[in-house]
Amino acid sequence: MKGLYTALMCSFDEKGNVNEKGLREIVRYNIDVQQVDGLYVNGSTGENFLISKEQKKQIFDVVKNEAGDDVKLIAQVGALNLDEAVELAQYVTQLGYNAISAVTPFYYKFDFDEIKDYYNAILDSVDNDLIIYSIPALTGVNMNLEQFGELFENEKVIGVKFTAPDFFLLERIRHAYPDKLIYSGFDEMLLSASVLNVDGAIGSTFNVNGKRAKQIFELAQNGQIEEAREVQKVTNDLIAEILDNGLYPTIKEILKYKDVDAGFCRKPMKSLTQEGVTKAEQIAERHL
Template sequence: MKGLYTALMCSFDEQGNVNEKGLREIVRYNIEVSEVDGLYVNGSTGENFLISTEQKKQIFEIVKDEVGDQVKLIAQVGSLNIEEASDLAKFVTDLGYDAISAVTPFYYKFDFEEIKDYYNTILEGVDTQLIIYSIPALTGVNMNLEQFGELFENEKIIGVKFTAPDFFLLERLRHAFPDKLIYSGFDEMLLSASVLNVDGAIGSTFNVNGKRAKQIFTLAQGGKIDEAREIQKVTNDLIEEILNNGLYQTIKEMLKTQGVNAGFVRKPMKQLTEERAIKARELAKKYL
């Protein structure tokens, strides 16, 4: 399960329906061009929190059907509706996904006992392994070392997708839990996280920048820090432009220049203006 995973985009049509052909093209591009080790399906980048349960299932099915056993698949099933999360966990396990992941429950201020119960409930009666999805900037949920340790006591919880700039906590986690899988979540911090010996990374920009990300990770693992830093610099030039222009929209527009029908974003996200679309195409020309 180690390595680089693309946080997969989904292609939607103008009405917000899943565009099956476009989704299959995004999957193929990631496998054949970006050459990532796996896909993280229905995460933030997949606009998961904007779609229905039926659409989530549709996407899980299409991706598994397109991938087969070519690369590893992690299914993000976390939801504020715990029955939905449990149902999706069973659904993807039956489909043959390699692991599940679940975002920490957000919006309401859940205490740690509630968070722990959420994970244990999702895993009840389902024969799979789970990766915690920790993204405090979006969820407001900050867990400390001891709390991660308590969650990790459940042997089915095999790791964490760590999307935070807290490198002190990341180092402490790595040191305390050498046998758990730690994935870096911020692509602009991949080199720094790799130096701390993470097992892999999961990122949105890998949809278009997967090759550079792989180089950063591999070079860092081999101790070639100067070379890795050069590539992280180019990567961050790109990420800075993408973030300024509109994250998911810009990645979609860049994919379109490569013949991949990445479609539209779902409301309430707004589409790119023509000016920003032109900028995205320029970025594709320069970086892809």
């Protein structure tokens, strides 16, 4: 399960329906062109928190059907509705996903015992492994080393998608739990995380920059830090321009520029203006 995983985008039509043809094209582009090791399906980048349970199932179906066994697949099933998370975990396990993942429950200020019960309830329902999705900036859930350790006591919890800039905590987790998988979640900090010996990364920009991200990771693993730093600099130039223009819609426009039917973002996300579309195409021309 080690390696680089794309936080997979989903193609939607203008009414917000899943565009199956476009989704299949995104899957194939990531596998065949970006050459990533796996796909992380229905995470934040897939606009998961804007879609219905049935749409999530549809996306899980299409991705598994298109990808087959070409790459590893991780299904993000986390939801505020625990019954839905359990149902989705069972669904993707039956589909043959290699692992599940679940964001920490958010919005309500759940205490740690409630968070632990949430993960255990999901895992009690399936014969599958789970990767914690920790993204404190969006969930407001900050867990310490001891709390990660409590979650790791469940043998089915095999690792964490660590999307936080607290690299002191990252190093402590790596040192304390060498057998657990740690995936870096910030594309712009991939080199820094790789130096701390993470097992891989899961990133939004890998949809268009996966090959370069993999290069950073492999150079760092080989101790070629200066070379990796140069590739990270080029990558961060790209990321800075994407962020300035609007993260998700810009990545989708870049995919369209590459002849991938990436569709539209779901509302209330806004579409790019014509000026934004032009900028996205210019970003692709300069950097990709």
